[in-house]
Amino acid sequence: MPETADSIASDYLVVGAGASGLAFADALIQEDPDAELTLVDRRPGPGGHWLDAYPFVRLHTPSAYYGVGSLPLGKDRIDETGENAGFYERATGAEVRDYFAEVASRLERSGRVRILTEHEHLGRGESRAQIRDLGTGAVREVEVRRKLVDARYLEVSVPATHEPSFEVAPDARLVPVNDLPDAAGPETRYAVIGSGKTAVDACLWLLENDVEPDRIRSVRPREHWFHHRRHYQPLDLVGETMESISFDAEAAAQAADVEDLFARLEDSGRVVRLDPSADATMYRVTMLSPDEIDALRRIEDVVRLGHVRRIEGDRIVLQQGEADAGPDVLHVDCTAVGLSNAPATPVFEDGRIVLQQVRQNSPSFNAALIAFVEAHRDEDAERNRLCPPNPYPSGIGDWPGLSRRTWEVEQRWLREPDLARWIGETRLNLLRALPEHAGEPAVQASVERFLQSVGPAAERMRELEKLEGE
Numbered sequence: 001m002p003e004t005a006d007s008i009a010s011d012y013l014v015v016g017a018g019a020s021g022l023a024f025a026d027a028l029i030q031e032d033p034d035a036e037l038t039l040v041d042r043r044p045g046p047g048g049h050w051l052d053a054y055p056f057v058r059l060h061t062p063s064a065y066y067g068v069g070s071l072p073l074g075k076d077r078i079d080e081t082g083e084n085a086g087f088y089e090r091a092t093g094a095e096v097r098d099y100f101a102e103v104a105s106r107l108e109r110s111g112r113v114r115i116l117t118e119h120e121h122l123g124r125g126e127s128r129a130q131i132r133d134l135g136t137g138a139v140r141e142v143e144v145r146r147k148l149v150d151a152r153y154l155e156v157s158v159p160a161t162h163e164p165s166f167e168v169a170p171d172a173r174l175v176p177v178n179d180l181p182d183a184a185g186p187e188t189r190y191a192v193i194g195s196g197k198t199a200v201d202a203c204l205w206l207l208e209n210d211v212e213p214d215r216i217r218s219v220r221p222r223e224h225w226f227h228h229r230r231h232y233q234p235l236d237l238v239g240e241t242m243e244s245i246s247f248d249a250e251a252a253a254q255a256a257d258v259e260d261l262f263a264r265l266e267d268s269g270r271v272v273r274l275d276p277s278a279d280a281t282m283y284r285v286t287m288l289s290p291d292e293i294d295a296l297r298r299i300e301d302v303v304r305l306g307h308v309r310r311i312e313g314d315r316i317v318l319q320q321g322e323a324d325a326g327p328d329v330l331h332v333d334c335t336a337v338g339l340s341n342a343p344a345t346p347v348f349e350d351g352r353i354v355l356q357q358v359r360q361n362s363p364s365f366n367a368a369l370i371a372f373v374e375a376h377r378d379e380d381a382e383r384n385r386l387c388p389p390n391p392y393p394s395g396i397g398d399w400p401g402l403s404r405r406t407w408e409v410e411q412r413w414l415r416e417p418d419l420a421r422w423i424g425e426t427r428l429n430l431l432r433a434l435p436e437h438a439g440e441p442a443v444q445a446s447v448e449r450f451l452q453s454v455g456p457a458a459e460r461m462r463e464l465e466k467l468e469g470e
């Protein structure tokens, strides 16, 4: 079909130019020399949710294995000062945005990728899709010669673009976390609403900006299990990561139930909660450094009365009670869901690819992996065997399935020489330096502990999944 003002053609139409769409496109053009792609995104630039992130956001994992396969992010340095001292550097939000802008421009310079920002994909059309230019309103047809790639299935929800689920009286003060730096004042008290990573970041930002802990209240419906940042380190520190993976398998092999599993993980230092006396049920695979944990524990005013229903001038009304507030209290909305809770669906379907998590906690790696499998396998059944979806977790009951699926699929990858080689080489693989450190006694001990435990662990997790599902 010749291209006109009303219609374009492309092998792949990728909906979403966030980290996932870009990592997929980057890998596919490396692995399939003929593929041409068009990426569309509603946002004004590439990079997805990072364009709307709060000003003090940074990656919570190291930059060393984030982004796309063909372009490093940062310099793979270990920080020497600050709360991240001793760990691999983590890009700021601005650095991530600049990086994705550079990625997009390199992809376009390849001559095989077209990126249309401020363009919306309309509906579910596959071989003939429609996109709308949000600037002009013009609608164009896209002839999709091979596949539609849904790179928005796990779209992130951030406070800047979501609607809070509670009411706010006109005399109450509420800001989205993005506005916190501008709204902060010397006499202000703060009520940070939310249980997740964004709320934690807001509290840390306040503490770093010399707000005394007794002027900060944390309103959190659920307690969160966090990971220790030392357990997500690549390259020269990969031994720490391997050790943590072995702790997971060992705890899982012996766990009586999910609560016992988390008690074992906590004993090994694999997971941590801010208040060890409070029941923690939330698990979103977020991580903190020891300094951050210590800082957050200085905040003693914690409201645990369920979800917020209404904020009034003098009080905050929650599911299970209320707490006083006042005109000097600035409520900070950190309640957006963040990672999507979308259920699993096949990654490869007729004429369609739905990008999802496969290996836990590796969004960039997973999108590139799916592109590799698309390029090098012919049958969707085989592709799906190598890329089974693994939904993001939200609570402790999701840990057994999340880990078991990761262990099982990693075993399958090892039996595929081309895939195993690619995984061994891609910068997006957290464990890529493991072979270089395999001779170190501590690493050997971790690998042995993992290999001894992983079979029984997967079996035990299947049983717990069944119990959790009953």
Ligand SMILES: Cc1cc2nc3c(=O)[nH]c(=O)nc-3n(C[C@H](O)[C@H](O)[C@H](O)COP(=O)(O)OP(=O)(O)OC[C@H]3O[C@@H](n4cnc5c(N)ncnc54)[C@H](O)[C@@H]3O)c2cc1C
Pocket (backbone or CB within 6 Å): 015, 016, 017, 018, 019, 020, 021, 040, 041, 042, 043, 047, 048, 049, 050, 053, 057, 058, 059, 060, 061, 062, 066, 119, 120, 121, 122, 151, 152, 154, 155, 156, 157, 158, 338, 339, 361, 362, 363, 364
């Ligand atoms: C604050 C924060 C920090 C994080 N830090 C890390 C980290 O350190 N390490 C890590 O591995 N992961 C991290 N994550 C996880 C995060 O999910 C990924 O890093 C990644 O950025 C998600 O990218 P995405 O492309 O899947 O989704 P998004 O960034 O949400 O991109 C999806 C895109 O699809 C577009 N879109 C949706 N519908 C349409 C349509 N109909 N037409 C056109 N476009 C459409 C949207 O505009 C959006 O830009 C973090 C997440 C958050 C929220």
